[in-house]
Amino acid sequence: MTKSADVVVVGGGSLGMSALYHLQKKGLSCVLLERNQLTSGTTWHSAGMLWRLRPSDIDIELHSYTRQMCMQLEEETGFASWTENGGLFIANNKERFEEYKRLAETAKYFGIESNILEPNQINDVHPLLRTDDTVGAMYSPSDGTIDPTGIVNAYAKAAKKLGAKIYEKTGVASVKTTPSSNPQTPNASVVQAITTTAGHTIETPVVVNACGAWANELTSMVGCKIPLLAMKHAMVVTEKMEGMHPSLPNVRDHDLSIYLKTQGDAMAIGGYEQNPEFCELDEKFEFGLFNLDWDTFGQNLEGHIQRCPAIESVGIKSTVCGPESFTPDHKPLVGPQPGVHGFFHACGFNSMGMMLGGGIGRELAEWVVTGSADVDLFSFDVARFHRDNLGDPKWVKDRTHESYAKTYAIVFPGDESLAGRTTPSVRKSGGFEDTAAAGCVFQNRHGYERPGYFIGGDVAPLEYDYYGAYEEEGAWRLLEESSPASIAKHKENKYERVIEGDLTFGVPESFDAVAEECHACRNGVAVFDQSYFGNFYLEGPEALDAVQKLAGFDVEAKEDGSVTYTTMCNSKGGVEADLTVLRVNEDQFYFSAGGQTCSKDWWWIERNIQDMDCKLRDVSDETTLLSLQGPKSRTLLQKLVEDPAQIDDEALEFSHGKKIIVAGHECLVLRLTFVGELGFELHVPSHCASDVYKAVFAAGAELGDGVPVRNAGYKCIDSLSAEKGYRHYHADLSNADTPMEAGIGFAVLPKLKAGVDFIGSGALNKKREEGIQRKLVCLTVEHDEDGSPVIFNGMETIIRDGEVLGLVRSTAYGHSVEKTIAFGYIDKWEGCKKGITNKQLQEEGTTWQIGDRGKVWDATLHIKSVFDPKGERISGIY
Template sequence: PVLLDQRVFPSSLTESFTADHKPLMGEAPELRGFFLGCGFNSAGMMLGGGCGQELAHWIIHGRPEKDMYGYDIRRFHHSLTDNRLWIRERSHESYAKNYSVVFPHDEPLAGRNMRRDPLHEELLQQGCVFQERHGWERPGWFSPQGPAPILPYDYYGAYEHQPHEDYKYNRLLSNEYTFDFPPHHDIIQKECLSCRDAVAVFDMSYFGKFYLVGPEAKKAADWLFSADVHKHPGDGYYLTVGGAVAQYNWSHITTVLQDKKFNCQLVDCSEDIGMISVQGPESRAVLQEVLETDLSNEAFPFSTNKLVKAAGHLVRAIRLTFVGEMGWELHVPKASCVPVYKAVMKAGAKHGIINAGYRAIDSLSSEKGYRHWHADLRSDDTPLEAGLAFTCKLKSAIPFLGREALEKQRASGLLRRLVCFTVDKKVPMFGLEAIWRNEKVVGHIRKADFGFTINKTIAYGYIQNPEGGPVSLEFVKSGDYALERMGVIYAAQVHVKSPFDPDNKRVKGIY
């Protein structure tokens, strides 16, 4: 027991609350060698021991031993940490909701409209219900009830602020305060099935867009990226990264460039380029009317890109997908985003084109088995455990960051492995559900969603051998599995391949 002198620790202390109610830890992105361990939101006694141990490991080895991404100061974009209004509003809301139940699809009301892409007003008028990620307003889903603008923060009526009355956006959020399927479950279904059956447009402009350029850009790329980039000609690289981790990626890459003394630089163009993704079996027919180039499989194969004209505007078209369909991403200069978007929607009208948001992307990508950062993938996971060995150039002799650790793990065998589960019963799951194998708990779910195409609940989690041995594919396939949600156990089927289009025919344009 520790006795605290009340003269030193008075009963009413001034407490710090951070913008997301989590501590600030790790190396400051503005100053190498300066580490933070603060902002514990009145939970320092509870968190101090473990956080102190991880921070010590972080300082000595350059990274923590455990996954500390949720506490890492790099989770915030510098434009937000430099914004006093954002800090004041979000810190207040994190305090106001200190003891609130955390629902799966909640969004903040504070610190909104800080970063808006060129399509924001256009999509708002079409009923877009926005999500906040990294300060960006990104499309969540589209309501048939029309525009739901996000109003200035009212501090929940505190400090003599007048609370908003009949706040439509807040009302839509409140309807989501459930651990069941949300009331607009059928709207997400429509967006998903329209993408699978026809064509959908996703505004992904919140993504980070960087250029890695300079005399040693290739040398840096070889070291930074696990994949073999030698097949890509040129002296520079265009990188697109999930917008919610743009600052984290930026800090990691620039740190490596500095430590390895590579003669190159990373240029941030995130605010200057929009990103319009057109996906679905009718995407080629739609875009063939908009893009001035041949979109056939032979002329424009999967995972290639071209600089082309779209409705008279120069864009970079990349044949990629994160939903498991034939489709293209259009990387568009900011000033050209609206006219290019309108041209796509006009051409797609006769093909049943619709707008879709990230709630649909979450479901579609889960069906296809695409990995999400900090759900399926964390800093303490490896590509081998996550089923991403194909992204690593281990068959080459090229050294890259982390290669030795992967080779050692491959030689010794995997002690855990990410696997996919489906549940026939239509039950909502959100993550952290227990995984049972042969009546023993072998892990927990990292990510879950409902797959509207296969009409099943989908979940992903890492499993371990309770006996401590390797987790081989035979071990994965030989067990009887169940998932436990709120004390109820549901029979589950395990999959070692994607439960939807495992042969990637649709991605290749084969329907």
């Protein structure tokens, strides 16, 4: 056995083999260890269906690459793994049909053939299906089926040809790590070697965890735990069915939560029941199967018979009930383990491992070699979870149940999780009780209860009831010793009822409430509780050097007390983080990072300052962030400070901050806005946040009836910030987008022009020379013909002069401008010379449109922000 390797991959399923192949292809020396034999674990019993059309452009790209790899590897190795028999999606209600029309619209950008079918056309594609209870379908003829054994063998042969080594019947006994060399990060460690159960040690700086449902076993060897649980997942194969043949498409009926896979002259049928059974796994269960629980599978079978009545009259050839791994948000766990340098994950694929295998293998290899993936993988990044949630088994269990049960649910932008809202790890602001009492409809993001919008009354989330799945019996399936025999469904759940009002692709029920909040902010004062932001200090003798290394904006020349919006880029110029930085002094900086990304941002910073004399200090939990925004915000705040002159223009300029006594408590006050108004962020010690909150509204009442002062939430922020053109990470910005492409070149260009180095500066300079090949654009659409608002939901097509050039990334209705606003990246078009410029975007006679569900809307391009393009209101000019 080899004594050293650049990378050791553990796990010989489809993900491990794909990772091995792509890493070896990068020129690395790679080894794969499999304690049983290739395909063991969850790969061998995979259904293998591949569906390219998904409500995520990243999923579509990764699935498409997997399909391409199947065909490419067959040519390279002779191992066949791909059958192109197509995919058919059945819709049983109008909203589902609308979702399929949205997918078909997105397909136009990717060049994927898709056909929207009326009920009377479905049997032309699949004669055995019942159609009288459907409203339509979508047919994607280039979807198909992957043979698990074939693709694994193909990867193995190709990887070996490149020089990779594969050792079967070789388990892992331990992963050796050493503490970080930086005394400022004593909890971090670095991978050094891996030891097999036979006693062989392989020195390596990188270990890839591709152990599927057993992934936590390997993760525990580096002292960590990931949010991954195993469940029993079943598939039944019928006897021969008359009329079945291999060229019939695989079928998904999302509304019945089932699939029907073509299996020669038979069908393999499965689905996602509401009452799944969790399971614990023995290490020697790699090719093991469970006895099928027909009570659990029964609700799926009812759906199968409803969609294909012939199933009721045929026999059962075999059953397959094996373990599969699932996560709290139904997304994989990919990327570097926070705090353990050199330990990477490729696991937790929620029954989508075969579809994602090729694409994730490619991106993981890129991540290992360069430090970041080539596409936006934030939703897959293992660092997306907050540490408190990871340490809460109840949160992990409940959220994972919900993600499994809602596998086939329609993906509505306005949906909210009901699980994990009352468990011990849920984080809340110091003003939580006050906002709850004001009738807040909360959203849970990154384990934090943040305000969504306000409607009055008690709308608090309730303890998770599993959607009534265990109401009659069967709670034993949760594998909890203290679980009762059954868990009753709430008789009344106002929160669930309110959220259901936003489950639409049209105008949500929250529309009017959000509009009122927006108007209050534009005309009086809106009070936002933004405490879910991550707030931390970077401190030490080399703090300034560290910020200069990380940040795209030059903070060295900035004065103490100044606040800077900056991006932090990777080596390829993509944006890994965008946040604000307060320079306290040259040895201390205060970061405010978006709440959804704050854990990822923390680890990105820590990973890149390992050799520097400075450290991070987290103050998020002890800080409540109350943001006062609007034309009367200064007038209100002056009533709460000892000297009103402390916050006038001269004493507190825009993008500056200082400590001020507010309502009797010392607060860090930053003059900032994320909604385009005169505004102030109050960073309040959480123990006195309620006092400050109450004082704010008491002072607001003194402004008089003509000045609206009200609570506002993140739906309001989404609308107002879209009007101002502010970017949102993982929507308008990602590791795959450069600041220039995103239209925020101001965050890096001064430093680039001055020749100051920072991470990514070399790549950004090169991209400047080459010209912008893709660019974020802002478009607006007027009202519908009947005067009603046009609602977009993301993934619509962007059309320039009749050519589809991109997809909508983020969208909101602008209540102040009464227009629908859409942001999306477009590709360079034919005739565009060196790169995309604003001049070319505005060429006379150019037409812009947005396509949604087969309809095309005329759109207006905006180079500057839709609202207050001169930015006068930020300066208090009204």
